[in-house]
Amino acid sequence: MQRTGTILATVAHLALLGSMGIPVLITIVVLTATGIGTLVVLVGFLLLALALLLMFAVAWFERERIAGLYRAPVPPAVFRDSPRTDWLRVPHRLLRIVTDGQHWRAILSFFLASVFGGITLPLLGLVGLGVPLALAGLGAAETVTIPLTSFAAPVEWAPLLGILALAAGVAGTIGLAIAHRNVTVGLLVPDDRERLEQQARDERDRRHGAVRAADLDRTRIERDLHDGVQPRLVSIAMQLGMARDRIEADPEGAKALIEEAHASSKSAVTELRQLARGIHVAVLDDRGLDAAVSALAARSPIPVEVDARLDRRCSRDAETAVYFAIAEAITNAQKHARASRIRVAIRTRQEPDGPTDAQGQVAQAQPGTVPAAHPHATLWARIEDDGIGGAERQIGGGIDGLAHRVAGVGGTLTLTSPAGGPTAIEVTVPCAS
Structure with missing residues (x-):
């Protein structure tokens, strides 16, 4: 029963796309071609932007349609960001989005579904033609005229022609519905190999990010030690050396230098504590x-x-x-x-x-856990x-x-x-x- 309901829903989708899909795609092509032809003026960029938005809308619609129709794990759209930081960041991001295969696969799925829908409509018409022919033998007429044609056939042949038309229409429609499912799910749902390749790319990006972050942290720690703690420790050593040289000839001056060194040592300890906090935060773990x-x-x-x-x-x-x-x-x-x-x-x-x-809300933790x-x-x-x-x-x-x-x-x-x-x-x- 569930499979029959899915096939009927697929036929309804194909019938709708057969009448609306191709005009939508033609509109996108016309906007793109017109935009490219008028790039010398501002209207060209606006038309290209409108065509791009329509393409993304079609791709989103197709993903949602397949996910809802077949309960398929269609991955959501990912608008890839650009790693660049200069003025080319925005066009580079647009280029990465446009060249992303997932959007084009969704548009290809929409196009194929529209083509299947264009074939489904005459097949449904064939079903509609077969029903009255199959029942024509119940009448009193000696001949029957086949609808949409001028061909007249003996009434004895009408049930056979009607059954053949009905069988061809139903079989063709069901075949297209099954082909539509196989093609669109194959296009939009990644297989195991593609999924593993994507996981490998994600892991590579994560590894690169971790290595780059560790390198930047190391550079920051080296800079903080070189520019902060190290000069302060050198200053403390110099102050203590000067105090040692003055301790007999100028005890008060030596005492003042020792006090300065003591204050500097406290500041150095504070800087080291802050530096250690930048490496490991104990309160975060505790x-x-x-x-x-x-x-x-x-x-x-x-x-x-x-x-x-x-x-x-x-x-x-x-x-x-x-x-x-x-x-x-x-x-x-x-x-x-x-x-x-x-x-x-x-x-x-x-x-x-x-x-x-039970209400569909995210499950919350129990108090005290x-x-x-x-x-x-x-x-x-x-x-x-x-x-x-x-x-x-x-x-x-x-x-x-x-x-x-x-x-x-x-x-x-x-x-x-x-x-x-x-x-x-x-x-x-x-x-x-």
């Missing part, structure tokens, strides 16, 4: 992300509002990546943004295919300041290092910082990274 970010906000000279709603502990890598993204965003706001206020929001989110309750990181859960954070904006991701910079650190655990980082502000950084990381 008390979780909420406590670690709250401690970070308490040390900030700019007021930081923390809104954390976490119903579970995520993996150490996920929490560490999000913590350092928040720390770097707060530091940038203090140093460069001239911000007067910072807001940090942190959430754990459940993907739609995660566990839900700490649920384990679910494979479909994500850790999300947004850091926004009211500064002057204009922040950019520059190669080797802090935001670039954060993006690689987040990519190393399978997450994404998005920066929005128009001139005049505000600056917002959003981080999404799989909870089970």
